[in-house]
Amino acid sequence: MLLPSLLSLLLLPSPAVLAVANFENTAVVRSIELSGTLTHVATTYAAKALVGNVKTYSIALPRLEKERTSFFEVKVKGQNVPLKAEFDWDSFKARDYDVLRVTLPEPLSVGATMNLVLETVQTRASRPWPEKASQTETQSLKYDFSLFVISPYETLVQRTKVKLPHPEVHSFTQPKDVSQWAQDDAASHIGNVITYGPFRNFAPSASDVFDEQQTMQIHYPYEYPLVEIASYHRHAEVSHWGANLNIDDNIHLRNVGPELRGHFSRLEHQKQAYSTKRVSHIIPGMVLHLPAGISNVYYYDLIGNVSTSHLRTAPAPAKRDARNKQYSTLEMRPRYPMLGGWNYTFTLGWDSNLADYAGWDTTKSKYVLEVPLMTFVPSSVYTEASISVVLPEGATDVEYFPPFAPETQSVDTLKTYLDTTGRPRITLAYKNLTDRHALGTIHVTYRVPFLAHLKKPIAVSIAFMLFFALGLVGRRVNLELHSAPGLKQKTL
DSSP: OOOHHHHHHHHOOOOHHHHHHHHHEEEEEEEEEEEEEEEEEEEEEEEESSSEEEEEEEEEEHHHHHHHHEEEEEEEETEEEEOOOOEEEESSOSEEEEEEEEEEEEEOOOOOOEEEEEEEEESOOEESSEEEEESSOEEEEEEEEEEOOOOOSSEEEEEEEEEEEEOOEEEEEOOSSSSTTOOOOSEEEEEEEEEEEEEEOOOOOSSOOTTTTTTTEEEEEEOOOOOEEEEEEEEEEEETTTEEEEEEEEEEEOOOOOOOOOOOOHHHHHHTTSSSSSSSSBBBBBEEEEEEEEEEEEESSSSBOSEEEEEEOOOOOOOGGGGTTTEEEEEESSSSOOOOTTTEEEEEEEEEGGGGGGEEETTTTTEEEEEOOOOOTTEEEEEEEEEEEEOOOOEEEEEESSSOOSSEEEEEOOOTTSSSSSSEEEEEEEEEEEEGGGEEEEEEEEEEEHHHHHHHHHHHHHHHHHHHHHHHHHHSOOOOOOOOOOOOOOOO
């Protein structure tokens, strides 16, 4: 088994030779869960070490799959702690794939095995097909992917399982010319799962050219709207005097389902509201999960306040660890139903007790603040997102720790009402946020000197003193008009 593999190494670049000689994949299983704008993929690699003291494992991703991936995480199967994984830009410089270097939790000896799981979230991998639909037509999507899981190591057996949102499928591609790897039917459909494989005895396939690769397509119905957040801005402002954390979200929402063919009929929409079968590509409203213990919730759009909403507030949990398990529910309904290609911009905000999100670290003598990264709209992708955290005026020694590496980050000063020197503002910019980013929290540590706490009351006191001083001076100024000396007033 090893002799043909070693001979094949002579045809690969020297960095790849080292990678292929380290491991052998006894099995590779890929599971693809189809939905709307988000596609979850989990690939399990059963790796066997061929040499001793192995510390890194390489995973190859096709370039198209890499471009679609907005989140990735590698874990040992059955464990919750992610492993260190970075893309290697120096080795494996190929035109059609990238390589992810995974640092193992401990070096492996010869013959030792380990199951690694690569979890990825692909954005916009499924597209509407057909691309346009009338107001009463149903919605269907098309998803394409590579048939074989490529790897820099020899693979004994591999298979791909595609889980559909519904047992019904319009069509799926059958592999061709795969007799050298598969003996039975290469693709089968049972229930809501389509299985490709098993395919056996793969030589290292992560090379500059892999001619045997094929593209599979699955055309399936989807009964939920395709939601995309084109732009999202969160403004979080801390007030120590008010013991308050204010969250203000500005959201630009878009329906990326099939575009409307023809004109919109309000009468037809009202008829569908009383029908048992709703149209899948229209967004009539949505349910958002907000933090527990919030108050003064507001929701308005470009026209003004929107009253077609209902809020159920949950009390703040006694323990901070239980905050993610309890949440308030906002049933939000836009002013108009959103069809494919339509947009809607609105603002959502609330106040929270600062004690639920901030505390005092006695060891470092600093405040510790936790700000949720985002308000997640179900089954959506956030194309452009920026999060701003505004600290109290006079805050010093500011440090921040984002849950995920941002595209850009900056710290500047923001001046608002009654400010003198301004407030430190942290701004983080992201792209393509998904549901796996939704629970992320930005940690900020800072100090506020005692005199900084007094800046605002001193500024207010000085302002009132100046106001009263001007009043006193004004009362002593005589603004009456007097006749000039020597002039006599004429009597009419």
